[in-house]
Amino acid sequence: MVFTDQLHRPVVLEAPPQRIISLVPSQTELLYTLGLEEQVVGITKFCVHPSTWFRAKTRVGGTKNIHPEIIRSLSPDLIIANKEENLASDVTALMQDYPVWVSNVQSLEDAYDMIAGVGAVTFRSTAANALITQIKVAFNGLQVLEKPVPAAYLIWRDPWMAAGGDTFIHQMLQRCGLQNVFGKQLRYPEISDNELANSGCQLLLLSSEPYPFREKHIAELQAILPAASIQLVDGEMFSWYGSRLLEAPTYFQSVITACRQLFRQG
Template structure:
């Protein structure tokens, strides 16, 4: 296992995770330092367009990564394939992250700030993240079914980051007793007060609301910004207004 020291040792960084790529740029790294990213790393657009693509999160181009001669690779336990990450660990310093809670997110940003010599910016984003969730919540927790996929319909269990964000926003995950991302039937949603259709990874649209409403006639159905619920790192700090408006609307 590598011991991670401050980033003046790391001049070339590759991010294998979209939300971490955004975080690295938010902390102040440049396109001279971030030399590789996945095709799903889309923020901030004006900067990521100038960074080499090394495949997708699940199908990394190992040879392309090697050609970029990285000093540090940042991966994630859930978003990347274990075997590919382990292959990279043989020859490179790999920081493997695992974010399940807001506390994990706090320590991720703090750790990256320490590694990169960006402690002040990291602390600022952690403070903004805290403020994003600091607004009055409804006294009664509404039960939410959060859908991430169609054909088959899939939701989120209680052991996911998305479920933790729902809780932080004052909702109750209808499927909190399930694990990871279970398949469900529309009939299973009838116990929910609200049904959230995520904008990603499946791009739910208004037409899908109509389809589901035919079965779930008594539930309020709303398309929500998937990034606001699943992108960890500094992205959460930018979602405070979205969270407040969503909560007030419901």
């Protein structure tokens, strides 16, 4: 059986996989949603959802520092990886010994394709297609901002790093009706205090991951952007592209409602 991953590579399986390792937190949660409790044997130390798996499943290292010897001991017949979250050198090495299905998600449409692809390669297409339908219905119900609000989304401190225009986070900001002031830059650019101050940002979102922004960081950034509204947000909602997308629209609606009040829309 031959499947195609999101790098357009063929992934050959001799039988439905019974020993799966996931190297991506959001895709680990997806495997759980697809009902693969018995088949998943290994996850990373960042795969915190579901909590039962985090406590019970074998951890094979981090997303960027996997332990090949642990993976070998688990004898996987399928590994699920991601182009951005995992190191290319690690994934290439694993491909020499195991079937590896690699995702590449930069948009909501890519996420739908990823869910369908993971569903196919794990023989859970019916559940995957049902999940995609549910997510689409949820996103179609979003009542977005009538007038785009110039916004920035920070993922790191020292140096400041923001989500650029070719990221999944950028796509989620657009779905809310937010205009990414760093949307013309790629990936996660480093931003100076001066660039931030002159960006035109009216709404600054501080993510809970990968850097754990807290209330104490708001004052530091308010000094740079005295007129902007600064809010802490759940990074999983903006950057996890698996079954967490089912919860994201409700969360986004709360962000949108807060923006309407702040910027007197509606």
